[in-house]
Amino acid sequence: MTSIPITYKHIGVTNCKDTPLSLTQSPLPHIAPNQVLIKVAAAGVNGPDLAQRQGIYPPPDDASPILGLEVAGKICAVGNEVTQWQIGDEICALVAGGGYAEYAIAHQDHCLALPNSISMIQGAALPETLFTVWGNLFQRAKLKPSDTVLIHGASGGLGNCAIQLAKAFGAKVIATAGSQDKCTHCLALGADHAFEYSSPSLHQAIMEATNHQGVSVVFDMAAGDFVNLNLKLLQHDGRMVTVALQRGIKAQVDVFRLMSKRIIWTGSTLRPQSDETKANIATELKQHVLPLLKQGLCHPHIYQTFELSEAEQAHQLMASKTHSGKIVLTVN
Structure with missing residues (x-):
């Protein structure tokens, strides 16, 4: 086993988007x-990392202030109450912070074993997306094989994961994305239909794609002015789950439409949730999703990798919204 150093390199803490990210060194935490x-x-690399730099998604009090919510690597030390893992195990893990670093700490119940078919780079693209999609689309929105789900902003990491898991469990998928190339990317991942969300005929296109029945579930990464569009597109007794706010944090909602259609609208952010809630999601991922990964029926699409020291460039690419799939930092 490689000896564990006393100090380690990581991206320096900053809560300002105008302060460039750079490497620093600190004592290794216990x-x-x-x-x-x-x-x-x-x-x-995830959207919440950029939000943290803008000061609108702060880490919990007991979490590392260092950026980074998901990692892949080898376990090099375990606490004296750890029973699930051994030194040398290759895993990916959801972390509440501290991922942009040579070493990171994770709760034992928030780790997933890496299948042999998944590389470390692919593994690093899994936890934040899998936990978010499963916890919201399957646990909160209760997606069923008979459902038609509308996934907004589907060309990014979350959307890619949502498309593949929804299809793997038998649902029909309609995706929206920011360009025709991104729509083509969504179709290649398995979406049944994909439309540019800037199209003035988006509502009509989606209604025609559903034989004017509408959708049963919306996986919403837009919010803002898309809330009322979603309410129009949802069937009676439909479900909408909001997980991101790309089009704004506020909306003037047609509440009567929500009431008259008996629509359930929920949502969540992942990081503030309890260890027990995340552990519950991990348990279901091990049961329902890891077998899909092992069979190659679900896989992360990596758009580009950067060295850890190039985290600033990675954030610039993320902010540009020109990518499709995941952006990953490699640590040497």
Whole structure:
């Protein structure tokens, strides 16, 4: 086993988007009895990382202030209450912070074993997306095989995951994306239909794609002015789950339409949820999703990788919204 250093390199803490990200070095944190220490091989880049830099998605009080919510690597130390994992295990893990680093700490119940078919880079693109999609689309919105689901902004990491899992479980998928190329990307992942969300005929196109029946579930990463569009498109007793706010945090909602159609509207952010809630999601992922990964029926699409020291460039690409799939930092 490689010896564990006293200090480690990580991206410096900043809550300002105008301060460029750069490497720094700090003492290695101690692990709690129920935690594991991971020698990070790769870390996923996500929208909440950019939000944290803008000061609108702060880490919980007990979490690392370092950016990064998902990692893949090898376990190099375990707390004295850890029973699920051993030193040397290759895993990916959901972390509440601290992923942009050579070493990261994770709760033992928030780790997933990496299938042999999944590389470390692909593994780093899994936890944040899998936990978010499963916890919202399947647990909150209760997606069923008979459902038609509308996935907004489907060309990014969350959308890619939502398309593949929804199709794997038998649902019909309609995707929206920012360009025709991104729509083509969504179709290649399995979406039944894909439309540019800027199209003035979006409502008509989706209604025609559903034989004017509308959709049963909306996986909403838009919110803002799309809320009322979603309410129009949803069937009676439909479900809408909001997980991101690309089009704004406020909307003037047609509440009567929501009432008259008996629509259930929910949503969540992942990081503030309890360890127990995340552990519950992990348990269901191990049961229902890891077998799909092993069979190659679901896989993360990696758009581009950057070295850890190039985190600023990775964020610039994320902010440009020109990518399709996941952006990943590699750690050497």
